[in-house]
Amino acid sequence: MTDPAVRTADRIILGIDPGTNTMGYGILGVYGKKPQMIAMGLIELSKIGDHYMRLARIYERVRMLVEQYCPDELAIEAPFFGKNVQSMLKLGRAQGVAMAAALSREVPITEYEPRKIKQAITGNGAASKEQVCEMLVRMLGIDRDSLLPKLDATDALAAALCHFYESQRPAIAKGPKSWKDYIARNPDKVTGL
Numbered sequence: 001m002t003d004p005a006v007r008t009a010d011r012i013i014l015g016i017d018p019g020t021n022t023m024g025y026g027i028l029g030v031y032g033k034k035p036q037m038i039a040m041g042l043i044e045l046s047k048i049g050d051h052y053m054r055l056a057r058i059y060e061r062v063r064m065l066v067e068q069y070c071p072d073e074l075a076i077e078a079p080f081f082g083k084n085v086q087s088m089l090k091l092g093r094a095q096g097v098a099m100a101a102a103l104s105r106e107v108p109i110t111e112y113e114p115r116k117i118k119q120a121i122t123g124n125g126a127a128s129k130e131q132v133c134e135m136l137v138r139m140l141g142i143d144r145d146s147l148l149p150k151l152d153a154t155d156a157l158a159a160a161l162c163h164f165y166e167s168q169r170p171a172i173a174k175g176p177k178s179w180k181d182y183i184a185r186n187p188d189k190v191t192g193l
Contacts, residue, residue, distance in 0.1 A: 014071035015160030018095040021046040026157025037140045040153040055097045062101035074102040074109045075163030120162035
């Protein structure tokens with residue numbers, strides 16, 4: 001059943017913070033030009049021993065979120081590069097499965113680097129998870145009692161809010177790459193060649 005807040009929103013953005021032990025999600029509604037949190041939560045995976053079964057659970061839960069909230073877009077945090085190759089591989093798989101679940105319902109996806117998300121929310125690309133959470137509480141008027149003990153959900157909500165901010169920015173026209181490109185694009189402005 002669709003949440004009443006979803007039906008009245010102009011746009012719904014699903015944010016995901018991928019993980020193989022805990023995956024966070026946040027649902028952001030846009031009403032006119034004002035973003036508002038609709039929901040956030042965690043997909044706990046640590047009790048599932050088999051990595052492939054964790055991936056199946058991620059796919060299943062993300063599909064359920066897409067069906068419940070009917071998002072217009074998905075904003076997902078890109079995996080950061082760590083030293084442990086196996087951890088990176090597992091995290092990349094988790095992200096890919098979440099993306100596949102959204103794509104199965106034709107939800108467009110935008111990926112954001114963790115630094116970009118932190119910069120958009122706090123003004124500091126090196127901000128801590130706690131600082132991001134605190135800014136979200138202030139910016140979106142989130143009741144502190146509704147915060148979850150793990151910050152993966154607020155990280156996911158931050159990805160959704162970052163996407164909202166990025167989508168509000170005017171598109172910058174891309175100029176020509178070279179004089180040859182300029183001439184090819186503007187033959188009517190070039191004379192005497």
